[in-house]
Amino acid sequence: MYALIDGNNFYVSCERVFRPSLQGRPVIVLSNNDGCAIARSNEAKALGIRMGAPWHEIRHMEQSHGLVALSANFALYGDLSDRMMSLAAGLGPHQEIYSIDESFVDLTGVPGNLVERGRKIRERILQWVGIPCCIGIARTKTLAKLANHVAKTAERKPGSYPEHLAQICNLEALGSDELEDVFRRTQVQEVWGIGPRIGLQLINEGIQTVYDLVQIDGATVKRGWSVMLERTVRELKGMPCIELDHSPPPKQQIASTRSFGRTVTGFTDLEEAVTEFASRTAQKLRGQHSFCAQVMVFIRTSPFRKDPQYSRSIVVPLRRPTADSASITQGALQGLKAIFREGFNYAKAGVMLLDLQPDDQLQMELTLEDEEDSGRSRVRLMSALDAVNERYGRGTLTLGSAGVRGARRSWTMKQERRTPRYTTHVGEMLEVRA
DNA sequence: TCTGGGGTCCTAGGACCC
DNA sequence: TCTGGGGTCCTAGGACCC
Numbered sequence: 001m002y003a004l005i006d007g008n009n010f011y012v013s014c015e016r017v018f019r020p021s022l023q024g025r026p027v028i029v030l031s032n033n034d035g036c037a038i039a040r041s042n043e044a045k046a047l048g049i050r051m052g053a054p055w056h057e058i059r060h061m062e063q064s065h066g067l068v069a070l071s072a073n074f075a076l077y078g079d080l081s082d083r084m085m086s087l088a089a090g091l092g093p094h095q096e097i098y099s100i101d102e103s104f105v106d107l108t109g110v111p112g113n114l115v116e117r118g119r120k121i122r123e124r125i126l127q128w129v130g131i132p133c134c135i136g137i138a139r140t141k142t143l144a145k146l147a148n149h150v151a152k153t154a155e156r157k158p159g160s161y162p163e164h165l166a167q168i169c170n171l172e173a174l175g176s177d178e179l180e181d182v183f184r185r186t187q188v189q190e191v192w193g194i195g196p197r198i199g200l201q202l203i204n205e206g207i208q209t210v211y212d213l214v215q216i217d218g219a220t221v222k223r224g225w226s227v228m229l230e231r232t233v234r235e236l237k238g239m240p241c242i243e244l245d246h247s248p249p250p251k252q253q254i255a256s257t258r259s260f261g262r263t264v265t266g267f268t269d270l271e272e273a274v275t276e277f278a279s280r281t282a283q284k285l286r287g288q289h290s291f292c293a294q295v296m297v298f299i300r301t302s303p304f305r306k307d308p309q310y311s312r313s314i315v316v317p318l319r320r321p322t323a324d325s326a327s328i329t330q331g332a333l334q335g336l337k338a339i340f341r342e343g344f345n346y347a348k349a350g351v352m353l354l355d356l357q358p359d360d361q362l363q364m365e366l367t368l369e370d371e372e373d374s375g376r377s378r379v380r381l382m383s384a385l386d387a388v389n390e391r392y393g394r395g396t397l398t399l400g401s402a403g404v405r406g407a408r409r410s411w412t413m414k415q416e417r418r419t420p421r422y423t424t425h426v427g428e429m430l431e432v433r434a
Numbered sequence: 435t436c437t438g439g440g441g442t443c444c445t446a447g448g449a450c451c452c
Numbered sequence: 453t454c455t456g457g458g459g460t461c462c463t464a465g466g467a468c469c470c
Contacts, residue, residue: 033437033438034436038438053437055437057436100470192469193469194468196467196468197467226467228443228467228468252442255440255441256440257439258438259437259438262435302437304436
């Protein structure tokens, strides 16, 4: 048995914790560069604002409907997520943190009424953190996701599902007639693992609801689509195929990419940006105790503009696997030189680290003694760099080619509506006056 | 004028091996 | 007219997730 617990409209709920006046109003959170909507309150959903809607297309609703749009404040969301997750872990013995707002909990062996237990945890998260959650409970992870969808939709749209399934939904507790009713009311595109493409194909084949989908036998699904969809169908039939990942394996690639606040044309701007992206990836790499053997760098123009288009990437092999910011940055800049072309309006760039391996399983090589010493001192230098940036904030210490804070850096992202980092930045804490 | 970022897994096809 | 069989590895592209 699994539970899936997630925060409702998570980013918006985080903003409302510190600004209760946003309750009951249509609120959205925008992506980096204030580009498009990535979280919507129920009221914003009711206005017909789609996930990913470009801000410039819906901006007029500020005036007409009192829409509130905020820039993404990931420092705040990450911190509230940690608090929510530690309380959600109380549901059962093992937890898998699946995303910033969702976790699966293995309920095997948990005694008593699971719905009651869920309700207590939900109340605690609401009271202690301030985030409203919904919980889905079922025999497989895919069904737990489905149950969670039912719990949320029943709460938000009365009449869509039986009322008693709102907020906390345990599919295992339903009779077969009621379960069939839930399956008939749920469209295939709502299923975890079925995206817009496959969803459309299924509908064209006359398979509209989860009920239709579970009528098909596995072999037909595999032949007509893929082993992935077959697995999903088996899970919907109650056969567990996806296990809980309670200690997620180290990442196989690490990326840092950004769209620019405005387009840039010069090599120097790209050099600064790529230096920063490379440094960030290197820091993440050290965080999971890995080395990388290859660095990928890409630059591209905006496909949304009518400008001449250019998009290229290149993979640069490193001389030896490393987690040193300078070596990784050097590789990335070397790649950038190779792919840069004059005369384009660049809108985005990024660095990805590939071919990752644990940093304690390095292939040894013959080195001169002083080189080995300098290798060790580089490791200490990187530890010191990370420690200083951890203590005093990201960007306190950077490589020279990253450019100087507050100087040009014309490429940095636009965030015109960000709320304070209430819980992670001393200078931005809430002040309460008597 | 203005359209996010960071991941995973699967598949098909080509190169290569014995 | 006729040209093996079985396997691995790599890459690019597609689909999906939040």
